[in-house]
Amino acid sequence: KQEVTQIPAALSVPEGENLVLNCSFTDSAIYNLQWFRQDPGKGLTSLLLIQSSQREQTSGRLNASLDKSSGRSTLYIAASQPGDSATYLCAVRGGAGGTSYGKLTFGQGTILTVHP
Amino acid sequence: DAGVTQSPTHLIKTRGQQVTLRCSPKSGHDTVSWYQQALGQGPQFIFQYYEEEERQRGNFPDRFSGHQFPNYSSELNVNALLLGDSALYLCASSLVPGSSYNEQFFGPGTRLTVL
Numbered sequence: 306k307q308e309v310t311q312i313p314a315a316l317s318v319p320e321g322e323n324l325v326l327n328c329s330f331t332d333s334a335i336y337n338l339q340w341f342r343q344d345p346g347k348g349l350t351s352l353l354l355i356q357s358s359q360r361e362q363t364s365g366r367l368n369a370s371l372d373k374s375s376g377r378s379t380l381y382i383a384a385s386q387p388g389d390s391a392t393y394l395c396a397v398r399g400g401a402g403g404t405s406y407g408k409l410t411f412g413q414g415t416i417l418t419v420h421p
Numbered sequence: 422d423a424g425v426t427q428s429p430t431h432l433i434k435t436r437g438q439q440v441t442l443r444c445s446p447k448s449g450h451d452t453v454s455w456y457q458q459a460l461g462q463g464p465q466f467i468f469q470y471y472e473e474e475e476r477q478r479g480n481f482p483d484r485f486s487g488h489q490f491p492n493y494s495s496e497l498n499v500n501a502l503l504l505g506d507s508a509l510y511l512c513a514s515s516l517v518p519g520s521s522y523n524e525q526f527f528g529p530g531t532r533l534t535v536l
Contacts, residue, residue, distance in 0.1 A: 309463070339524065348425075348511060349464070349527035394463055398523060407454065407477050409513075409525060411463030 307332045307399045311412035318385055318419055326380040326415045328395030333376050339409065340369050340380050341394040349394065353380070385419045392416050423448055425514050425528035433534045434502050442497040442531045446514030453495040454525065455487060456511040464511055470495050499533075507535045 308331045318324055328338070337356045341349040353362045353369040355378070361370040368381040382389060396409040426445045434440050446453050452471045456464035466479035470489035489495045493514075499506055509532050513525040 336523065341527070346509070346532070348427075348529040349513075351524060351526060354524045396463075398525075407452065407469045407471075407515075407523075408466040408479065409454075409456075409464075410466070413461075413463045 307335075307397060307410045309395060309397055309410050309412040311393075311395055311415050313415060314413070315416040316418070318417075320385060320387060320419055320421050322385050322419075323381070323383050324385055324417070326382070326393050326395075326417070328378040328380070328412055330376045330378075330397045330410070332399055333373050334399060335373065336398045338369075338371055338378050338395065338397045340367075340378075341396065343392045343394060343414070345392075352393075382417075385417075387419050387421055389419050390417055425512055425526050427510075427512050427528040427531050429531060430529070431532045431534075433536065435536050436502055436504060438502050439498065439500045440502060440533060442499075442510050442512075442533070443494065444497070444512030444514075444528060445494045446512075447526050450514035450516060450526070451493050452515045453489060453493065454513045454515070455495070455497045456513065457481070458509040458511055458530070460508070467497070502535045504535050507533060509533075 310329050312327045339354045340352045355362045355371040366383040371378045392414040394414045396411045428443045454469040455467040458464040468478040473489045484500045486498045509530045511530045512528045515525045
């Protein structure tokens with residue numbers, strides 16, 4: 306059974322800091338990994354998708370890395386802004402035996418607060 | 422390009438009632454997945470529909486059922502509602518499951534409150 310853990314559960318930083326969010330998963334046989342952002346009471350916005358064969362993806366101030374063999378991913382946010390305040394969720398699409406072929410398994414998220 | 426849409430936005434029901442939630446996938450997508458997100462938790466996979474059939478199911482009871490229509494839109498039905506069914510229900514769409522590039526796009530969700 307795939308399990309996803311995100312550390313830390315919550316993070317509060319001053320504006321302008323660079324920060325790292327961590328995600329780990331137990332089954333390395335994944336197809337891909339997605340990072341999402343969720344504002345309170347809202348749906349999920351996809352930030353980055355990393356295929357299992359890739360090591361990292363970048364979009365603007367965001368950089369996500371993937372170390373499949375060790376079951377880890379990090380989301381790096383550069384020069385954080387108050388508008389980055391949200392919950393960040395990591396999710397993996399597992400490939401073990403096809404039983405997890407389509408579904409995403411999520412972590413519980415990291416609540417990020419960036420204060421001015 | 423319209424993204425994933427869901428209706429209704431909010432819903433209040435009482436225990437024992439039945440509810441139907443609706444989802445229209447992103448243009449060009451043919452696969453719909455449903456997730457339940459309890460407060461403070463990550464989303465949990467309910468099931469996935471492709472070609473009008475349930476292809477994969479998470480650990481949810483038979484009270485949760487679904488349907489996919491020929492236009493790829495989908496419904497989630499929950500019977501005999503329990504207080505614990507109160508949650509944000511999220512719909513996600515993607516390309517055919519076999520696609521190697523399978524990014525899932527989520528709708529805004531339906532907030533269900535069971536009293």
